[in-house]
Amino acid sequence: MRQLSRSLITAALPLSLLAAGVTQATEVDLPRTMAWTAYGTNSSGYAQAVAIGNMLQNQYGTSVRILPGDNDVSRMTPLKQGRVDLCACGIASYYGAEGVMMFADRDWGPQPIRVITTSTASFGLSLAVAGDLGVETPADLKGKRIAYIRGDDALNKGTEAYLAFGGLTWDDVERVDFPGYARSFDGIIAGNVDASFTTTVTPPAQQLSSSPRGISWPVLDPDDAEGWERMMAVAPYFRPHEVTAGAGDVSADNPVPSASYPYPIVVANEDLDDKVAYGLIKALQDNYDDYKDAAPGAVGYAFEYQDLQWVIPFHDAVVDYYEEIGVWTEEMQAHQESLVERQELLVATWDAFLAEAPDDEDAFREAWMQARTEALSNAGFDPVFE
Template structure:
């Protein structure tokens, strides 16, 4: 990793020295293509290029640990992630063996509902129906899924001991394995392009319902304190949602590295909020972008100074942590 970092820095210095006229390139680290974060980053990057504000490219990695490492080690400038995962990465707790102290928040982007989904032909409709059935486990390349599925199972009255665990490495493979019949269920965020792909391939999928009440809220917050429930209505872009239903949800955040300049951060924030209509038209879930609620405090992680200055200039006060 040090060799790669040194090569990347050396190349950047060489290119910068040889041609000052070349526009600075910022990169987004994301999970593989087909994931929601990759789609969101691609839309934001595309709008940044179209508006002429920035030259932004998207670089897929194997999973959340690798994409966080890329930002921390100055191999990427921006990323999108669950705020819980950012906090644990900064602290070096949970799935992270080493702290990543260079990660900084830029903005709260949107609520991020996640769930377990199945083939509609399975006859299952609720997470509780998975008792004795197979659920994707392991997640060596995407360890964030472990805590998310633990919370979803808890909201359905189950634990890992109540289901059959089938190891999968990451999101896309997990959905492929469900489509092929290797595992009975798959894990994915609502609105993911991969879910639509599987839906078309298997003749229909559906997300499994959970019980959203005070008891199950306490259970999911034992897994991660920033989890909460949201009610989701069916819509064409929400493949697999057959009726109004509750989802385990977290706050999705835009993050950056301490090495990134205040100007780069402010420029990307300006794209997010000044070009919101175009961004939402390209990917409707990003219509939830809201300048008034984007500057939210969270425990254990700080905002980049460029972001703090941007919100102050726009007259936005920080929302206290819940």
């Protein structure tokens, strides 16, 4: 199990390779204007996009227009339509690449997207648990009342993954449905439910921490190989992470062994111009000091935080950059090729499926998920979503 906390890749690479990241062989060549989509204007993802945009303007004269989106579909639609260059997305980008959940829809299907960069900062993604229950690990959640957010696949998948770490499923807890994320935290404070999935720094978690019930975060032992195997079988995008910022008494002096995944995940379509993709990753790394303190979480774009063997393939030009600075390994290349093969298989399966797909919406989704599972399984891939 890779220990991916502050240093995502340094443990896997010799120091000589990290020191090699000084090559200046290819210059940055960016367009005069770019357009991105991002989370809403009050989000850290939007603030980070603004900070990066300011850096690109100051260093290269590139003007970045940022379009805020209220939900995953509204953020990814302009990218699908080619109206923006990039999306500073959440984990829905992975669901889009896989063609599942909200993307198992006739208008979507698997999206051929590529990662430019990601940010992994000091916070974690976890189940916020009422502090008066004495829950220390996910296994202690058995029999507890757990929030299920209607219409929010990402949050519910995160909850399912935490339960799996503890050897539990939804059948082992009492599911309590809520119409929205914020309402679930009102429910914890009111004593109607015991836990809800969130980031460790979100305002609702802070409110729970200040309430009479208090807050706790389940500990995920980084050495529990079986627990991590169960968790990543449900949601392979999670990684072990030492959380140093969070509601309650979580800090650098009192960290919590937990989990996280990148946010934002900056993705483009696979056909984004190579010069643009290369210029972006090089600009982000060369000018890191110019934006890292300009928005909450922007420190997470540092090279040491990049997971070069994650769940979505990189853009080819980003791979070129990592090869150029001497950090791209044969193992990383094999992983990249496997991800690209998986994505190409998904797209081909989708195209064939549409020719005879049922008209009924529910039947369409069920038939697609079956076709997807069969195609991936027959090719030796784990379907993950079935």
